[in-house]
Amino acid sequence: MVAPFAGAADRPGLLPAAGRLPGVARRAAAVQAASPRPAGSPVWRCVMLLALGGLQGLIGWWMVSSGLSERVSVAPERLAVHLGLAFILFSALIWTGLEAWNGEDHGRPPAGWARGAAVLLGAVFLQCLLGALVAGGKAGLVYTDWPLMNGAVLPPADWSAGAGAFLHDQALTQFNHRLVAYGLLIGASLYAFQAWRWRVAEGMGFAAFTLAGAVWLQAVLGIVTLMHAVPLWLGVLHQAGAAIVLALATANLWVVLRAQPRLFMSGPRSMGL
Secondary structure (H helix, E strand, O other), X not given: OOOOOOHHHHOOOOHHHHHHHHHHHHHHHHHHHHOOOOOOOOHHHHHHHHHHHHHHHHHHHHXXXXXXXXXXXXXXXXXXXXXXXXXXXXXXXXXXXXXXXHOOOOOOOOHHHHHHHHHHHHHHHHHHHHHHHHHHOOHHHOOOOOOOEOOEOOOOOOOOOHHHHHHHOHHHHHHHHHHHHHHHHHXXXXXXXXXXXXXXXXXXXXXXXXXXXXXXXXXXXXXXXXXXXXXXXXXXXXXXXXXXXXXXXXXXXXHHHOOOHHHHOOOOOOOOO
């Protein structure tokens, strides 16, 4: 097995580039806060974006400091925290932009659809964090065969560090990354199938199909990237793909939460079609 979402997994130097997001966030939030705004507009979100940008700078230093003594690379768990906060900021910017452009009207979608879209977004975010652990531990430079890992489903893991093996063991971090990727493929595919079956409208179907397609493309790209020992250009492309998938999952949840009950009233398609 190769980690389908492992991409930049093996070029840890690529991932801290996400730390540049705070600068973009601060500039975007400052421009938005300074522009004329209608009554009731979410100025507080701009303040939160600015605060997250400042926190990201602190987290970045905390991450870098782990590589200044006794090691020349940053700690995988700190890399994951840094990337995770950057992606939270990234999703928050997308959400804020969508509401600034379209307004803050909210619908009443069935709980199952809202829950499914939220779970997909959470799973994509988790997969990004697991990719950071693979990157920090350079796990993507080993076990470059697929669908097995050096001929085994799971190579022997080093449990001498106890639960720390989930953060540092190369075999275990890559295996977890693969496992969640397979779960995401299944989940996104089922979600898109349900969107087709229930004939949802007003952008929900398009969002579901686009997200599922992006997840599949990202998985294929991850496999190709890892089996080629992560050349720089493929690693960068795969990391960009992760950000795109996260953006699509964020937009998909936003679309679902704005949906009205009437969009779900047409009933399911006949499975004979």
